Amino acid sequence: MTTQTTQTTQTTTTTETTDPADSTGPTRTVLITGTSSGIGLATAVTAARAGWHVIATMRDTAKADALLAAADRAGATVDVRALDVTDPASVEACLSGLDRLDALVNNAGAGHVGTLEQEDVQDVRAVMEVNFFGVLHVTRAALPLLRASRGRVLTVTSVGGVIGQPFNEAYCAAKFAVEGFMESLAPVAATVGVSVGVVEPGAVASEFVANVGLAHDAEQQAGPYAPALSAYLARTRDAFANAQTPQDVATRIVEWLTATRPAFRLLTSDAARAFAATKLKDLDGSAVQTLTGGWVAP
Structure with a gap:
């Protein structure tokens, strides 16, 4: 099969699934955001x-080359379109051109490392x-189209949407909000017939971590927070040394899209489940504070 590019302005699931291209109807359509790399590309x-x-x-x-090459290697066809999720006009232009939509995967996102005293509030915004x-x-x-198809919305959040993590204040705040x-x-x-869920990966080996915007001399610039930041970064490097692959997460996402009874929360690894469980059974918050406090202890 060939790939094509169209530029426009515009915790557990069941194992029983349905075929998106069965003989009873048209091929189902899924829109995925943030597909230039990582989880989005693999999905x-x-x-x-x-x-x-x-x-x-x-x-x-212009950053579609990696996706198109991966699709070619897999013998798959993908329809690449421009969409800036922060621009309502771009969103409207992209979605208004669709006649059918059966699923939406909200994957686009950006990491961020920093702490409140040393940041401009505009960075947090x-x-x-x-x-x-x-x-x-x-x-x-997407919702009007999804109502018509009785479709699904799955949003990639993070275990950082369950447990607040040191130096991830803005990022975790956004994920908690989602x-x-x-x-x-x-x-x-x-x-109205639309299934909604969230997927919470733990550490994933992708370009996401490289794009958090942390300056190369961040530890030297951290002032009184330097010891804590150094400890946090050391712990994070160790965690990502054993990270889950984007393909692992993508496989779980696609299974969710066709599961007979998809759960609201999809945790993609044993490590993610164990980590999130700390919060979900921590009624007074002490367990989480003990856990994450150890990440920044000099």
């Missing part, structure tokens, strides 16, 4: 191989725009 290719018509979106389609309001813009625009929003939306959307 786009995996979904295409599974029979979905994949609309693979990214802010800059920028993190919220990408990781929270971007999800809202796309989901809102989790709360989607958990609240899910029962409402269900009344």
